[in-house]
Amino acid sequence: MSARGQASAGELLELVRSGRAVTRGALQQATGLSRATVGQRLDRLFRAGWLREGAGGPVGSPLGGRPAITLEFDDAHAVVLAADLETRHARAAVLSLTGEILAEHSGTLVVEDGPEAVLGDLGHWFAELLEKAGRRAEEVCGIGLAVPGPVDSETGRVVQPPIMPGWDGYDIRGRLARAFSEHTGAPTVPVLVDNDANLMAYGEQRTGYPRCSAFVLVKVSTGIGAGVVVDGSVYRGIDGGAGDIGHIRVGADAQCRCGSYGCLAAVASGGAVARRLAEAGVPAASGSDVRDLLASGHPGAAALAREAGRQVGDVLATVVTLLNPGVLMIAGDLAGTPFLTGVRELLYQRALPRSTAHLDVVTSRLGERAGLIGAGALVVEHLYAPERVEERLVGMGV
Ligand SMILES: [Zn+2]
DSSP: OOSTTOOOHHHHHHHHHTTSOOBHHHHHHHHOOOHHHHHHHHHHHHHHTOEEEOTTOOBOOTTSSSOBOBEEEOGGGOEEEEEEEOSSEEEEEEEETTSOEEEEEEEEOOGGGOHHHHHHHHHHHHHHHHHHHTOOGGGEEEEEEEESSOEETTTTEEOSOTTOTTOTTOOHHHHHHHHHHHHHOSOOOOEEEEEHHHHHHHHHHHHHOTTOSEEEEEEESSSEEEEEEETTEEOOOSSSOTTOGGGSBOSOOOBOTTSOBSBHHHHHSHHHHHHHHHHTTOOOOSHHHHHHHHHTTOHHHHHHHHHHHHHHHHHHHHHHHHHOOSEEEEESTTOSHHHHHHHHHHHHHHSOHHHHTTOEEEEOSSGGGHHHHHHHHHHHHHHTSHHHHHHHHHHTTO
């Protein structure tokens, strides 16, 4: 926040969106701006269509006097597109600015086919989804994309992704922006790209645990990755590598898709469990096959999932000791009772009691939509951040 008495229109919008100040009087109090200046800045936000008067009508003032009109973020002026890529499957949606899914599609999309083809297909999906949602492409303010690999958030490019051959260093933002434009005829829009576990963590933390200041999500599907949200922001490390726990060596001799031996993902991921089931004659080729077997109560799958949980739990003891999170969420294909039991066994055995005393170990609340919701929220937080609002208002001629 700027010095008292200098808050920008973007900072006023932020106060309203967060619910910290939702009347003119509260905004004056929070910022130290005069009544007239608050009025001028709000006027610009009204003209942009970004603010409206609350549907609930006036509220009583805590100081007595006339009831005050509440203000709220007007989420009807734009929509966001989001997509979540898995190795052989993708999910895409049109979302409102407040995170409601307006239209959704999921289907086969094979990451190994390469970025040119996959992102081109996503452009086509987006055009169809907008039609389904009854929204115009010109209403789209931005696109968020979750990918199963480490992402440098400065460039939006993936960096040596073990399970995304052909994507290393590719200009994902540029290609997806172009694909959107080609398939809809609308001008290009900003594209944000992040790792899937990061975006799942962001989506889950914001919707389910907004007060949790240290939140960790571990995704166990074809690979294993973790997302960390600290004080409401994704913690990415210096170049997007934070949370990439799947390639910690745990000492076994199984070869990993990254080329090394003994990685956690090579012994405890959905892919690793599927391989072991297949060796025992049970038809399984992927994390989602394991999920189906677990759902049907297959005893062999349950035993292997529990053992995988123990191996992941051992690594998570270190994670929890380092970060002292309030919530540790297990998500992805293996997130269910046998795996969670295994995680708890080793986690509580290996971590200091001090670091788990206030820890909740939980499973996903948003399920397969977590990545989409996180991707949508990332775009909205980026575009309506105080430092970007001024530039966008000027760009709109407001
Ligand atoms: Zn590896």
